[in-house]
Amino acid sequence: MTLPGIEELLRELAPQVLGILVRRHGQFDACEDATQEALLAAATQWPADGIPDSPRSWLVTVASRRLVDEWRSESARRRREDEAAALEPTGTVHSSARDDTLELLFLCCHPALSESSQLALTLRAVGGLTTAQIASAFLVPEATMAQRISRAKQSIRAAGARFAALPTDEHADRLRVVMRVLYLIFNEGYTTSSGAVAQRADLTTEAIRLTRMLHAAAPAEPEAAGLLALMLLTDARRDAREAQGELIPLAEQDRSVWNSARIDEGVALVTRALGSGPVGPYQLQAAIAAVHDEAPSADETDWRQILALYDVLARISPGPVVALNRAVAVAMVHGPRAGLAELGTLDADERMTGNHRVVAVRAHLLELAGERDAATEAYQEAARLSRSLPEQRYLALRAARLNF
Secondary structure: OOHHHHHHHHHHHHHHHHHHHHHHOOOOOHHHHHHHHOOOOHHHHHHOOOOOOOHHHHHHHHHHHHHHHHHHHHHOOOOHHHHHOOOOOOHHOOOOOOOHHHHHHHHHHOOOOOHHHHHHHHHOOOOOOOOOHHHHHOOHHHHHHHHHHHHHHHHHHOOOOOOOOOOOOHHHHHHHHHHHHHHHHHHHHHHHHHEEHHHHHHHHHHHHHHHHHHHHOOOOHHHHHHHHHHHHHHHOOOOHHEEEEEEOHHHHOOHHHOOOOOOOOHHHHHHHHHHHOOOHHHHHHHHHHHHEEEOOHHHHOOOHHHHHHHOOOOHOOOOOOHHHHHHHHHHHHHHHHHHHHHEEEEEEEEOHOOOHHHHHHHHHHHHHHOHHHHHHHOOOOHHHHOEHHHHHHHHHHHHOOOOO
């Protein structure tokens, strides 16, 4: 297996290994540190020695040894020495095929943490995102996010959190946070916030896998179905989003390349969900994605229906990203200047200050309005603000094309 293949395998196994350790030993922060050391050892040894027959057991064994070493080194803490002595022998490490990833997601959403800390910790421990990627998703500085994650680990430890059945009164709140975490993991994979690649299939695949597990565990929850539908309908366009390393906007994509099986599954899911309970933001976003996916061509897209859906979404789940996307729908229905007027409402929102997507949308609407010079400047500014190399190239190319 190639190195990229090993990296993908380690990403899939990391939350499973952490889940096993936390289930057995508690002490989330120590278990996460041991898991990270085991992953580093695997990344160093497996390319040369080959992947072991049971890679998960190998990782659990190495991580467990790290825990034993750490606890034995703290000779003043006799309780930890007793726990270390009681660890299972190396050859009997968690031989079951149980996947604790979903339980780990709920553990990270412990009520001892604020919602922002729940999200950050889960993205780090289960989603495998870097601190910089999480900071970008939250629109905060990297140093701020690093402190938040560190405090979250300390809080989990202080709360003595372990795997256990959730109290009924906590389930709805934790489910809501878990769904948002999965949504953010998927978004980071579908449109990476930084780096040399435009999208990461490993993250989108893992987000879809976990969301399938969540939907199977809560089949009567319409928002879980809506979230899965949204991911499938969005991911269905993945292969058409790039050509020879260059990004292709939705309106210019070859729709014959879209994954029809995923579209059919996503449409069926959201159709059932919309009639089964209260309408939530994931169902509405999935419905918008379905309108795009079912249109035979960009020109035949039902933008009035999309705008109507965004109007509802803005009422039940207002926010700057919803407002940004709604501005595009307004422009497609009422003209680019109407869209620019809507976009102007975001200028006072500090969360979007310096956000390249706002500037890129403004550039696009200025281009549609025939303001070539202003559009060129906006595209160039958006390219400077973006930390994604493919997006930088795309935006710079849009600016250059306006000068010919």
